[in-house]
Amino acid sequence: MYQAKIKVTLKKGVLDPQGSAVQRSLHALDYGEVTSVRIGKYMEVNLEAPNKEAAEEQVKEMCQRLLANPVIEDYTYNLVEVKS
Amino acid sequence: MKFGVVVFPGSNCDTDVKYAIETVLKQPVDYLWHQEGDVAGYDCLVLPGGFSFGDYLRIGAIARFSPIMKSVEQFAGNGGLVIGICNGFQILLEAGLLPGAMKMNDSLQFRCQDAYLKIENNETAFTNKIMPGHILRVPVAHGEGNYYADESMVAELERNGQIVFRYSSSEGVVVPEANPNGSTANIAGVINKEGNVLGMMPHPERCAETLLGGEDGKLIFESIINWHQGGGKRG
Numbered sequence: 001m002y003q004a005k006i007k008v009t010l011k012k013g014v015l016d017p018q019g020s021a022v023q024r025s026l027h028a029l030d031y032g033e034v035t036s037v038r039i040g041k042y043m044e045v046n047l048e049a050p051n052k053e054a055a056e057e058q059v060k061e062m063c064q065r066l067l068a069n070p071v072i073e074d075y076t077y078n079l080v081e082v083k084s
Numbered sequence: 085m086k087f088g089v090v091v092f093p094g095s096n097c098d099t100d101v102k103y104a105i106e107t108v109l110k111q112p113v114d115y116l117w118h119q120e121g122d123v124a125g126y127d128c129l130v131l132p133g134g135f136s137f138g139d140y141l142r143i144g145a146i147a148r149f150s151p152i153m154k155s156v157e158q159f160a161g162n163g164g165l166v167i168g169i170c171n172g173f174q175i176l177l178e179a180g181l182l183p184g185a186m187k188m189n190d191s192l193q194f195r196c197q198d199a200y201l202k203i204e205n206n207e208t209a210f211t212n213k214i215m216p217g218h219i220l221r222v223p224v225a226h227g228e229g230n231y232y233a234d235e236s237m238v239a240e241l242e243r244n245g246q247i248v249f250r251y252s253s254s255e256g257v258v259v260p261e262a263n264p265n266g267s268t269a270n271i272a273g274v275i276n277k278e279g280n281v282l283g284m285m286p287h288p289e290r291c292a293e294t295l296l297g298g299e300d301g302k303l304i305f306e307s308i309i310n311w312h313q314g315g316g317k318r319g
Contacts, residue, residue, distance in 0.1 A: 010187075014187070017187065018192065021192055071185035071232070072187065
């Protein structure tokens with residue numbers, strides 16, 4: 001079995017209202033060194049696949065079709081084999 | 085003219101839409117459960133507001149794959165009229181039937197208030213009964229109505245007359261203060277290039293009779309009926 005650890009974030013250049021609010025809050029706590037905050041989603045997807053290449057293919061397709069919205073979001077993933 | 089209101093698990097404005105169409109506008113209307121596959125015989129499909137599938141993952145992302153959506157896409161592809169209100173708009177964006185995407189309100193607050201709408205295009209199937217210069221007052225109620233389109237997309241929308249409503253002052257001036265959610269270019273509603281699919285964040289069904297504080301929303305439904313009676317084609 002494989003596990004994909006998937007991160008979805010807003011694309012660079014797309015304003016992140018949540019991230020801005022958290023940044024302001026960190027500044028209010030005197031973390032003046034914070035220059036930007038971006039908030040995203042983290043998902044763990046376990047899947048069966050005959051091999052890693054096949055698993056990767058599936059994960060990519062899942063990200064493109066459902067897990068991320070290509071208009072405003074980017075995704076990255078890390079795929080590892082795990083014991084079922 | 086026969087309307088169908090698509091109901092997803094978590095839709096909550098379906099009853100209001102049905103009431104406006106049936107009781108106020110005296111037109112036949114049915115609920116269409118999201119697992120149905122057939123939309124034949126309808127002249128206009130409405131995707132109502134609410135929180136379909138609990139807004140999980142991303143608003144509209146799961147509803148967009150409900151079985152009925154294949155039929156909705158086909159219906160729209162054949163020129164049938166489709167209107168998405170609030171959550172319905174978000175679902176149409178996710179389905180790719182309308183351009184752009186929706187983000188969280190820039191204030192991070194849920195906004196429940198009246199909004200004034202400047203009509204940028206009153207020659208559509210959804211706005212033809214609105215007199216030029218008439219500013220609509222229609223309630224909004226959403227946490228994620230921050231419409232996003234990049235610069236080149238906005239320019240294209242403008243060129244094609246696809247921006248139908250903009251948030252404005254009560255006098256119809258488009259200013260940042262009138263924007264309840266941070267939407268790009270104060271956009272409150274867009275239509276597809278072909279002119280038969282409209283998405284809007286404000287709720288016309290909530291102001292379709294004076295008892296509810298205003299009748300401006302009725303103009304949207306009257307436009308649809310007028311367009312249909314004028315020979316609009318069935319999807």
